[in-house]
Every structure is written in structure tokens, then in C-alpha cells.
Amino acid sequence: MADAAGLSKVEVLIEALPYFQRYAGRTFVVKYGGHAMGNKQAARDFAEDIVLLKAVGINPVVVHGGGPQIGDMLSRLGVESTFVDGLRVTDEATAKVAEMVLSGGINKELVGWLSNAGGKALGLSGKDGGLVTARKVERTARDPESLIESVVDLGFVGEPAHVDTSVIDTAVAAGMIPVIAPIAGGEDGATYNINADTMAGAVAAALGAARLFLLTDVAGVLDGNGNLLSDLNPRDIAKLREEGVIKGGMVPKLETCVSAVESGCEAAVVLDGRIPHAMLLEFFTARGAGTLVRA
Ligand SMILES: Nc1ncnc2c1ncn2[C@@H]1O[C@H](COP(=O)(O)OP(=O)(O)O)[C@@H](O)[C@H]1O
Numbered sequence: 122m123a124d125a126a127g128l129s130k131v132e133v134l135i136e137a138l139p140y141f142q143r144y145a146g147r148t149f150v151v152k153y154g155g156h157a158m159g160n161k162q163a164a165r166d167f168a169e170d171i172v173l174l175k176a177v178g179i180n181p182v183v184v185h186g187g188g189p190q191i192g193d194m195l196s197r198l199g200v201e202s203t204f205v206d207g208l209r210v211t212d213e214a215t216a217k218v219a220e221m222v223l224s225g226g227i228n229k230e231l232v233g234w235l236s237n238a239g240g241k242a243l244g245l246s247g248k249d250g251g252l253v254t255a256r257k258v259e260r261t262a263r264d265p266e267s268l269i270e271s272v273v274d275l276g277f278v279g280e281p282a283h284v285d286t287s288v289i290d291t292a293v294a295a296g297m298i299p300v301i302a303p304i305a306g307g308e309d310g311a312t313y314n315i316n317a318d319t320m321a322g323a324v325a326a327a328l329g330a331a332r333l334f335l336l337t338d339v340a341g342v343l344d345g346n347g348n349l350l351s352d353l354n355p356r357d358i359a360k361l362r363e364e365g366v367i368k369g370g371m372v373p374k375l376e377t378c379v380s381a382v383e384s385g386c387e388a389a390v391v392l393d394g395r396i397p398h399a400m401l402l403e404f405f406t407a408r409g410a411g412t413l414v415r416a
């Protein structure tokens with residue numbers, strides 16, 4: 122006779138069975154933010170979640186950030202960063218540091234965690250296999266008094282202009298988990314620093330992903346009183362942004378969610394990466410957390 126603990130394990134698997142069946146063969150793009158990476162145990166849990174998704178037939182594709190880690194390296198070098206709408210103003214030297222930290226450091230660390238959890242991970246940046254071609258980001262700002270708009274030069278901050286998924290398709294067909302750093306070359310030959318949320322959204326759209334998960338270090342999108350907003354649509358988001366409730370790093374995150382759901386992704390979720398196994402809890406159980414964005 123099976124004991125109660127054994128039965129409850131089976132019940133959990135049975136509860137998840139319709140999800141395994143529905144999403145087998147589909148792609149989930151998971152963005153792992155630099156803030157969520159701080160805790161080693163949470164990182165191990167994250168790697169297990171990704172490897173479990175792969176084991177049940179879903180194709181996870183990881184895009185990672187590393188903003189705080191780039192900031193630490195720059196401050197060790199005596200360089201201070203400024204941000205415009207959550208984007209780091211990037212001169213040529215900063216782009217070099219960002220590439221070193223993201224592609225050289227964090228990307229390989231994540232590949233190591235996934236391989237320790239039993240996965241076969243392939244570390245890439247937008248440059249590898251022609252995955253992403255970047256173009257320079259154009260931003261304008263309006264002077265609050267004169268209301269005159271002027272161009273803000275962010276330097277080598279890029280956005281994906283073109284995504285060629287063939288390197289991802291090849292890796293997935295070979296049973297691998299692609300792990301992508303948000304760095305890409307431009308048509309001008311320069312190296313561009315891309316916000317990791319933006320990179321994840323572009324990759325999700327190009328792959329026709331079923332889900333986009335954005336793991337960060339807050340419970341989700343919070344209202345003006347610090348309460349979690351668990352369901353949002355693009356109209357709610359535009360209003361919250363106008364009201365100034367959504368600021369800083371949450372701006373590119375929600376821009377990404379909106380463009381993902383408007384380009385066919387079923388749902389995008391802003392999740393608390395500090396919670397152990399946040400992604401599996403959200404996806405396979407009724408105890409979903411975070412903010413779900415749907416069209
Ligand atoms: N309305 C909001 N709800 C939650 N977080 C917000 C909001 N507005 C701004 N933020 C900020 O956005 C941050 C998350 O973005 P970011 O620091 O870029 O994270 P990551 O490194 O995970 O991408 C939060 O830590 C918080 O400081």
C-alpha cells in the first residue's frame with residue numbers, strides 16, 4: 122500500500138499532467154534578472170525548474186540579465202552609470218564591460234548551474250550564429266517646462282532589429298537549453314548593450330513562445346500602496362505608467378510584456394525570483410504568484 126506522502130506526490134504529478142500535455146513541444150522564454158540571481162540556493166532552484174521543464178517536453182530558452190553585476194564591475198573600475206527609463210547609458214568602454222560581465226561571467230555561471238542540475242545548456246549571446254542584429258535605441262525626452270522634445274543619446278544601447286532563431290532551433294533539436302546574454306552586434310559592426318527584458322521579449326516573439334516569464338526581485342507589479350497587482354492588460358499598464366506607478370526597471374519589463382502578448386504570446390508573467398521554484402509554482406499549481414499580463 123502506498124503511504125500518504127507517496128500518494129500526495131502522485132497527486133501533484135496528476136494535477137500537472139494536463140499542463141505537460143498542453144505545452145509539450147511549446148517554447149517558454151524565461152528571463153532571469155540580475156537581481157534575482159543574488160541567492161545561490163534560489164539559483165539552484167531556478168536551474169532545477171528549467172531542467173524539469175525540459176524533462177517534461179517543454180522547450181525552455183533562458184535570457185539573462187546582470188545589471189547589478191555590471192554596476193559592481195563598473196564601480197570597481199571607478200565608472201558611474203546613469204539610467205534613462207531603466208536603460209544604462211553605455212559608452213564604448215561600458216559596452217566592453219557589459220559584454221565581459223554578461224557573456225563571459227554570468228552566462229557561463231548559468232550554464233554551469235544548469236549542467237549541475239542535469240541539463241545540457243548552450244551559452245550564447247546575440248552575436249553567436251547571427252542570433253540577434255541590434256540597432257541603436259532612439260529616445261526622446263520632453264522638457265517639463267518648455268515641453269520641447271529633444272533626442273537623448275544613450276550611446277551603445279541597442280534593441281533587436283532582427284532575430285534569426287536558427288541557432289536556437291538547432292540547439293533545441295539537439296536537446297540543449299539555449300542561454301542567451303543580452304549583447305548583440307549592429308550592422309555598423311559595433312557591440313550593443315541590450316536591456317535583458319527587451320532581448321527576452323524579442324526572442325519570445327521570434328520563437329512564437331507560449332509563455333514569457335520575467336524573474337525579478339519584487340513580488341510582481343505593485344500599485345501605489347505596495348499591493349500586488351495580479352492581473353494586468355496593456356490598457357492598465359499604460360494608465361499605471363502615466364500615473365508614475367511604474368518606474369525604473371519596471372518600464373522595460375512591462376513594455377516587453379505588452380509587446381509579447383500583442384505579438385501572440387499567450388501570457389507574460391512578472392515573477393518573484395527570490396521565491397523557491399517560483400516558476401513551477403506559477404505554472405503547474407493553483408498557487409500562482411506574481412503579475413500575469415494578458416492581451
Ligand atoms: N510599480 C512597480 N512595482 C514593482 N517594482 C517596481 C515598480 N516600479 C518600479 N519598480 C522597480 O523595478 C525593479 C525591477 O526592475 P529591475 O531592477 O530592472 O530588475 P531586474 O534586474 O530583475 O530586471 C524593482 O526592484 C523596483 O525597484
Ligand SMILES: CC(=O)N[C@@H](CCC(=O)OP(=O)(O)O)C(=O)O
Nearest residue numbers: 155186187188208209315316317
Ligand atoms: C541597456 C541596458 O540597460 N542594459 C542592461 C543589460 C543587463 C540587464 O538588463 O540586466 P537586468 O535584467 O538584471 O536589469 C544593463 O546594462 O544593465
